[in-house]
Amino acid sequence: xxxxxxxxxITIRSLYVSLTASLxxxxxxxxxxxxxxxxxxxLSRGYISLMNTLMGxxxxxxxxxxxxxxxxxxxxxxxxxxxxxxxxxxxxxxxVTPLVSSMIYEVVSKERGELIEMAKTFGAGGRExxxxxxxxxxxxxxxxxxxxxxxxxxxxxxxxxxGGNIAxxxxxxxxxxxxxxxxxxxxxxxxLGLILLLIDLVLVAIIRLLGWRR
Amino acid sequence: xxLYRWILVLATVLLLAASIYTWIYRPxxxxxxxxxxxxxxxGFLDMARExxxxxxxxxxxxxxxxxxxxxxxxxxxxxGEVVFxxxxxxxKQYIERGVLREGRIIMYNYFVIVGPPDDPANISGAxxxxxxxxxxxxxxxxxxxxxISRGDNSGTHVKELELWRLAGIEPSGDWYIESGxxxxxxxxxxxxxxxxxxxxxGTYVIYRSxxxxxxxxxxxxxxELINIYSIYLVEGAGDEARRFYSYIVENIDMLIDLFNQEAxxxxxxxxxxxDGSLRDTWETLAGDAD
Numbered sequence: 001x002x003x004x005x006x007x008x009x010i011t012i013r014s015l016y017v018s019l020t021a022s023l024x025x026x027x028x029x030x031x032x033x034x035x036x037x038x039x040x041x042x043l044s045r046g047y048i049s050l051m052n053t054l055m056g057x058x059x060x061x062x063x064x065x066x067x068x069x070x071x072x073x074x075x076x077x078x079x080x081x082x083x084x085x086x087x088x089x090x091x092x093x094x095x096v097t098p099l100v101s102s103m104i105y106e107v108v109s110k111e112r113g114e115l116i117e118m119a120k121t122f123g124a125g126g127r128e129x130x131x132x133x134x135x136x137x138x139x140x141x142x143x144x145x146x147x148x149x150x151x152x153x154x155x156x157x158x159x160x161x162x163g164g165n166i167a168x169x170x171x172x173x174x175x176x177x178x179x180x181x182x183x184x185x186x187x188x189x190x191x192l193g194l195i196l197l198l199i200d201l202v203l204v205a206i207i208r209l210l211g212w213r214r
Numbered sequence: 215x216x217l218y219r220w221i222l223v224l225a226t227v228l229l230l231a232a233s234i235y236t237w238i239y240r241p242x243x244x245x246x247x248x249x250x251x252x253x254x255x256x257g258f259l260d261m262a263r264e265x266x267x268x269x270x271x272x273x274x275x276x277x278x279x280x281x282x283x284x285x286x287x288x289x290x291x292x293x294g295e296v297v298f299x300x301x302x303x304x305x306k307q308y309i310e311r312g313v314l315r316e317g318r319i320i321m322y323n324y325f326v327i328v329g330p331p332d333d334p335a336n337i338s339g340a341x342x343x344x345x346x347x348x349x350x351x352x353x354x355x356x357x358x359x360x361x362i363s364r365g366d367n368s369g370t371h372v373k374e375l376e377l378w379r380l381a382g383i384e385p386s387g388d389w390y391i392e393s394g395x396x397x398x399x400x401x402x403x404x405x406x407x408x409x410x411x412x413x414x415x416g417t418y419v420i421y422r423s424x425x426x427x428x429x430x431x432x433x434x435x436x437x438e439l440i441n442i443y444s445i446y447l448v449e450g451a452g453d454e455a456r457r458f459y460s461y462i463v464e465n466i467d468m469l470i471d472l473f474n475q476e477a478x479x480x481x482x483x484x485x486x487x488x489d490g491s492l493r494d495t496w497e498t499l500a501g502d503a504d
Contacts, residue, residue, distance in 0.1 A: 020232065023225035030218060072292030082293055083246065083278060085232055134218040141217065164278035167260070179279075182255045182398045184417075184424045 007192070011199060014153055014172040017085055021092035022100065022148035029101040030141070031130050037108045038115050038129075048105050054098035063161030066091050070162065083164040088172070091158035096148035103147055107140030108133060146207050150200060243454035244274040248294030250301075250369050251396055253443065254279035256416040256481060258473050259298070265469065266461050273454060281396070283367035289313055289448045295455035296462075297446040300414075301369035302500035303376070305444060316459075317446040319492050320466045321482045325373055325441050326418055327433040328401070329410035335359040337410070338432045346433045347381045350410050354389025360409040361385070364400050365392030369441070374412045376499070377438065405429050414441055416481045442496050443482075 036047035068074050070082040081087040108115070115133060122128040134141050156174040163170030165179060173196045180189040215223075253259050254277060263275040280288060282301040288294045290313040297314065299305050308314050327337060327346055335353035340346035353359035363385065364371040378385045391409065393400040397417040404411040405427040415434075421427045433439075447459045462469070467484050474480050485492050 016228070016232070020225065020228040023221055024229065026221055027225050030221070074291075077292065083276065084236060086229075086236065089229065089232065131216040131218045134221075135216050138217055145221070164276070166276045166278060169274075169276060179255070182251065182396050183257075184398055184421045184426050186426070 007195065009168070010171055010173060010176050010192075011195065013085065013170075014174075014196070015199070015203075017088050017159075017172060018092060018149050018152035021089045021152045022096055022145050024089065024093040025097045025100050025148055026104075026141075026145050029097055029104055029144075030134060033101050033104045034108055034115070034130055034133055037105065037112055038119055040112065044109075048102065051098040051101045051105065055102060057095075057098070059095055059155050059157035060161065061157075062095055063091060063158040066094070066158070067161050082162065083166060083170060085163065085170055087162040088159050088170060091162045092152040092155065095155060095158055096151050099151055100144050100148040103144035104141060107137045107144065111137065142207060142210075146204055150204070153196070153200065243272070243452070244276060245296060245452070245455040245458045246294050247275060247277045247296045247298070247458070248285035248288045249277060249279055249298040250282045250285060250443075251279050252300070252369075252414045252416050253298050255396075255398065256420065256473075256477075258416075258469075258482070261473055261476070262462060262469050265465070265472075266458060269461070270457070273457075275458060281366060282369035282372070286313070289446070292448075292450065295448050295451035296459050297448060298443065299369060299446065300441055300443045301372040302442060302444075302496050304367075304369075304372060305446070306500035308446075313449055314446040315449045315451065317444050318463050319442055319444050319485050319496060320462065321470055321485060322440055322442045322488060322492060323415050323482050324434055324436075325370065325412050325439040326415055326431045327410060327439075328404070328413050328418055328429040329359075329432045330408045331428060331430045333430070333432055335410065340433060343377055343433055343436055343438045344381045347377050347383065351381070351383050351385075351389075354387065357389070360389045360391060360407060362400055362404040362407065362409045362411040363390065363392045364397065364411075365394045366396070368397075370397060370412060370414055373439075373441070377412070380438070401427050401429065419477075419479060419481060437495060440495060440499075442492060442499070444496075 036044045066087070067082065069076050070079070070087055071077055072082065111133060115129070118129045118132055154174065156178060159172050159175050160178065163172065163175065165171050165175035173192060177189045177192050180192065247259070249259060259277055263277060266275060267273055278294065282299040283304055285294065285297050285299055286304055286308045289297045290308060290311065309317070327343060329337065335349045335358065337346035337349050340349055350359055350361050354361060363374055393403050397413060398421060400411055401413060401418065401421050418431065445459060445462055447455060467486070470482050470484050473482060
């Protein structure tokens, strides 16, 4: 691993996988969190405690459980998902769901009064309610997705167990760094780490700017 | 369009694009190879993969580097079609379970016992590796030495446990530390802590030449420390897997020459270079664990 072409390839793959994973996680995190906030009381408290607890779930354990699920001899083996980018996307989406949900909860729970008003007009859990609430809290919602992305792009356990770090196919930043450390090429590992950090910073800056524009 | 719709659309499009890409650009044929880490980290398997893919364009070799124990387990679950391993006693268990259809010894080298340059347990004066291990144990009890074990069911770990068993020692206590990590990480830990460890020669040479560690090679050689690499074709493997397996078996000597030449030092030995029967030695090592 030394060619610039390979670094570019890993960069694109890392961004693609983790961006898709965090967007995927938010497609279900947004409505379920809004519903929990709307219901309030025990359900809301239970929901947020569960999400806060799951946030600490070890990534390698998520990786292992999904590995058993996706393995050829596992229940979903027929889909042949193991050692594919899609498996990494699913794994990372599962990983960031509690984090993204908790962040969205922070944003939405402040708007509970307005949420109930809206629900009266459109009916609880209606798509209009979700869309309007997301629209009014653009910045907070985008921020939540960005934090989910950052968590996903920086994790190693799931990428390694579900992707397998296959060159030119499932190799992302973190797995490439782990491999270079294993090979004793620390300088290359550090360079890769710095590129990851830089891309992360630039991307976050761009997205935050876009969020504030509107 | 509202933000939530954007999110829905974007997530769907990206996910679909990934699936379509995977589907369109799926290779004509592919093989999933699961392997011990040492063959991958040294660069040997990448070299073999490139040689193979240049002869059979359109074929894709996907290499997943796991460690011998994990690689054999993955094969038994159907997640790998070709296995590279260097843990005869483990390999034998999977052969007996009918997981591996056929196999071949491809090459060998030697494990080395490495440790701090001042060698507090004086293992460089030992006659056999068993005696070296006994000296480490003795010095360990007296608080003069520590040993770092891989502790990860890898080929090297299996070998290390076998040496303790032959020495009649139950390795535990303050002097015995399990790193639970790969060879590179374990060498770094041993270097930091001034401990001894068992290493495959390939990883040690790389770490040493890169200047990462100051550990010295204190004991080497002897049949007890032989490290035999084998390739296996897994039961139920596809045609591409068979072709890759045959390619490796037929061209292994050429690949070893090429690799040693690039490395500038002899890291792997051809099976034909062994004085005696490598198969017999393998059987002895495999049988020992029962």
